[in-house]
Amino acid sequence: MPTRLWDPRLFRPQRLRTFLVLFALALVIPLVAQAVFALNQMARTEQAEIERRVMQTAREVTAHIDRELERAFVTLETLATSDALKRGDLRSFHAQALLALKPSDKAAIVLLNREYGQLLDTLRDFGVALPPTADPATAQKVIDTKKRQVSNMFRGSISGRPVFNVEVPVLDEAQDVRYVLVMSFQASHIADVLKYANLGEPWITGVTDNNGIILARSERHEEFVGRPLPPELFEQSKSAKGVFRAVNVAGDPILRATVRSDHSAWFVSATVPLSQVEAPLTRSRLFAVTLLFTALVLGVVLAYVFGSFMTRPLATATQVAAAIGEESKHVPLSPLAEANILIETLQNASAELKRRQEHAEFLMRELAHRAKNQLATVRGMALQTARDSVTLEEFVAQFTQRIQGLARSQDVLVQQNWQGAWLDDLVHAQLDLFGASKRADVKGPTLFLEANAVQNLGFALHELATNASKYGSLSVTDGALKVHWEWTAENHVGFVWLEEDGPAVTAPLRKGFGHRVIMELVPRGMRGKATIEFRPNGLRWCIEFPGDHAINPSNAHAAT
Amino acid sequence: MMNLEMHPGEPNRFWLGPGHSDPLGSDPKDEAPSPATGIGNLKVLIVEDEFFIALDAQTQIESLGCTVVGIAVSADEAITIVEREAPDIVLMDIRLQGVTDGIDAAREIRTRFSSRIIFVTANTDPSTRARAHAVQPTAFLEKPLTPLRLKQALFA
Numbered sequence: 221m222p223t224r225l226w227d228p229r230l231f232r233p234q235r236l237r238t239f240l241v242l243f244a245l246a247l248v249i250p251l252v253a254q255a256v257f258a259l260n261q262m263a264r265t266e267q268a269e270i271e272r273r274v275m276q277t278a279r280e281v282t283a284h285i286d287r288e289l290e291r292a293f294v295t296l297e298t299l300a301t302s303d304a305l306k307r308g309d310l311r312s313f314h315a316q317a318l319l320a321l322k323p324s325d326k327a328a329i330v331l332l333n334r335e336y337g338q339l340l341d342t343l344r345d346f347g348v349a350l351p352p353t354a355d356p357a358t359a360q361k362v363i364d365t366k367k368r369q370v371s372n373m374f375r376g377s378i379s380g381r382p383v384f385n386v387e388v389p390v391l392d393e394a395q396d397v398r399y400v401l402v403m404s405f406q407a408s409h410i411a412d413v414l415k416y417a418n419l420g421e422p423w424i425t426g427v428t429d430n431n432g433i434i435l436a437r438s439e440r441h442e443e444f445v446g447r448p449l450p451p452e453l454f455e456q457s458k459s460a461k462g463v464f465r466a467v468n469v470a471g472d473p474i475l476r477a478t479v480r481s482d483h484s485a486w487f488v489s490a491t492v493p494l495s496q497v498e499a500p501l502t503r504s505r506l507f508a509v510t511l512l513f514t515a516l517v518l519g520v521v522l523a524y525v526f527g528s529f530m531t532r533p534l535a536t537a538t539q540v541a542a543a544i545g546e547e548s549k550h551v552p553l554s555p556l557a558e559a560n561i562l563i564e565t566l567q568n569a570s571a572e573l574k575r576r577q578e579h580a581e582f583l584m585r586e587l588a589h590r591a592k593n594q595l596a597t598v599r600g601m602a603l604q605t606a607r608d609s610v611t612l613e614e615f616v617a618q619f620t621q622r623i624q625g626l627a628r629s630q631d632v633l634v635q636q637n638w639q640g641a642w643l644d645d646l647v648h649a650q651l652d653l654f655g656a657s658k659r660a661d662v663k664g665p666t667l668f669l670e671a672n673a674v675q676n677l678g679f680a681l682h683e684l685a686t687n688a689s690k691y692g693s694l695s696v697t698d699g700a701l702k703v704h705w706e707w708t709a710e711n712h713v714g715f716v717w718l719e720e721d722g723p724a725v726t727a728p729l730r731k732g733f734g735h736r737v738i739m740e741l742v743p744r745g746m747r748g749k750a751t752i753e754f755r756p757n758g759l760r761w762c763i764e765f766p767g768d769h770a771i772n773p774s775n776a777h778a779a780t
Numbered sequence: 781m782m783n784l785e786m787h788p789g790e791p792n793r794f795w796l797g798p799g800h801s802d803p804l805g806s807d808p809k810d811e812a813p814s815p816a817t818g819i820g821n822l823k824v825l826i827v828e829d830e831f832f833i834a835l836d837a838q839t840q841i842e843s844l845g846c847t848v849v850g851i852a853v854s855a856d857e858a859i860t861i862v863e864r865e866a867p868d869i870v871l872m873d874i875r876l877q878g879v880t881d882g883i884d885a886a887r888e889i890r891t892r893f894s895s896r897i898i899f900v901t902a903n904t905d906p907s908t909r910a911r912a913h914a915v916q917p918t919a920f921l922e923k924p925l926t927p928l929r930l931k932q933a934l935f936a
Contacts, residue, residue: 585905589875592902593830596924600832603839672829672877679831741831745853747877 533559625682693722
């Protein structure tokens with residue numbers, strides 16, 4: 221029992237296009253999935269790289285700031301060793317302090333006494349009365365610790381601008397704090413340092429003091445300086461280690477890294493908009509969706525197009541198959557080679573089937589024709605036999621024998637597809653009916669007679685053999701029979717029936733129907749001439765008929 | 781039923797069936813009238829390459845009081861006899877010896893002579909019939925030939 225390729229209960233038959241679409245999807249989806257996975261990995265790598273850069277930037281900016289602060293400390297600590305200061309010559313020290321400042325520093329040097337009073341300020345001429353410092357806490361911390369300090373942001377007592385102080389102690393000989401030397405920077409100085417890092421859009425760096433107040437910002441510094449960080453962000457900045465996601469003071473989602481300054485303990489941060497961080501992933505997802513959509517659309521469209529390349533020729537092949545056995549029409553070549561082979565095979569099968577149908581119809585017509593012809597022949601044979609018979613028994617015997625003789629001729633004709641028969645086959649077939657095939661000397665050139673001649677000569681042979689078996693050489697054991705034929709010079713066939721060593725022969729007084737057959741009817745039917753000799757030694761019958769009764773069997777066609 | 785008819789000096793005649801005079805015969809309703817019925821004497825040529833069939837046709841034609849002027853086995857022989865004997869009717873088989881068939885021979889006879897054509901053939905397929913009818917024959921008879929159909933065709 222043949223195995224089914226599929227179970228129709230589970231999967232009903234589908235169109236070729238559906239299989240092609242599925243095939244396209246089967247090819248596309250794994251590729252797209254791989255591409256999406258690779259893109260996602262790349263996006264995550266890029267994202268990790270951005271996070272690393274954020275952290276690195278925060279560290280670098282912190283280092284910049286610490287260098288600036290260190291420079292300020294060094295300047296102040298150098299000034300603290302000034303002889304003028306030791307001598308108490310504050311005027312000279314004011315001049316020295318002015319020289320120590322760079323114009324770009326956006327800073328002033330202030331000398332405080334232990335009561336936080338400003339003894340000099342490089343922003344003012346020496347001797348001008350000055351208010352107390354606005355940040356006494358840091359000064360007190362310096363006095364208490366005798367160590368350098370950096371303040372948080374505060375408003376300058378003179379300028380009112382956001383400032384911060386870098387402060388060092390000035391010790392007397394007893395190592396007590398005599399003065400607090402201050403370099404007071406505008407907060408924008410740190411903003412300049414941040415800008416110096418030149419990270420460009422959309423990077424933002426910023427510095428927040430220990431109170432959570434924005435000290436500097438690389439972008440929109442003036443707008444945000446002095447404003448407190450959102451408490452949540454400040455708490456995140458204090459507790460976070462590394463990079464974290466947050467919402468900045470402007471309300472934008474950001475990726476932020478915060479590093480604390482060594483000198484000031486400020487929170488130095490580098491941020492990048494979250495949209496920038498997630499752009500690779502978003503881009504990857506968008507690309508994946510586009511790729512998937514394109515692949516699907518392209519897959520379906522191409523499946524449809526290529527499906528058409530296949531379904532149209534197959535539809536044509538189906539039409540050819542449906543019209544099999546009918547008149548074949550010209551079918552143009554299709555682009556599908558297999559379909560062309562199928563169509564050609566079907567057309568060949570159709571042509572062969574049509575040929576066989578026509579041949580079958582021809583055979584049926586032939587059969588009908590031959591049957592009717594044979595019936596007519598048998599009817600004629602019966603009538604003629606009846607006319608020549610004296611008794612019913614004689615009629616039955618003669619008629620039966622003639623029917624058998626006719627049947628023998630039919631046998632040899634059927635063996636050759638009714639095209640004709642080999643002459644020696646015909647002779648042997650007729651003699652065999654009388655058991656005389658082996659004792660006869662049958663000899664002559666190979667000769668294929670057309671069907672009508674076979675039937676006519678068959679009748680003659682039957683009548684001769686009947687006579688010989690009754691009265692001639694075949695009626696005795698020692699009798700001999702020679703059946704010879706040859707081509708004559710006139711391209712006729714000379715055929716001889718020669719009986720020898722049989723009973724003595726005399727010419728019959730009455731010529732029956734058999735005599736008429738061999739002397740009149742068969743010669744006329746074969747357009748030949750017959751002679752008969754009743755020799756004492758045996759009967760000799762000759763017929764000479766035109767050679768056109770002999771044909772090439774390969775060119776023969778049925779005729780009667 | 782088998783019948784036997786005996787006449788002094790002649791071979792006995794016997795036949796099957798209930799009829800009385802037509803040997804081996806024919807259905808009684810196919811029985812042909814005898815010459816004594818007064819049907820005219822037509823000259824008929826038989827063109828048939830199978831001699832038993834030709835002899836049967838000859839017997840039937842002569843029993844109708846007509847004269848068989850010859851039996852031809854090929855188209856050429858038929859035309860020669862028509863030219864010589866000018867038969868009233870040619871009883872023509874379609875398949876004959878030689879390259880010319882009975883229809884072509886009949887067409888030539890109809891063109892050149894005044895003889896009427898009766899086709900007697902076992903070829904009854906439509907294309908052969910169509911070809912034969914194009915010659916405008918008097919009749920188209922199927923083999924085996926029966927006396928009644930032959931009579932109707934001869935004296936149509």
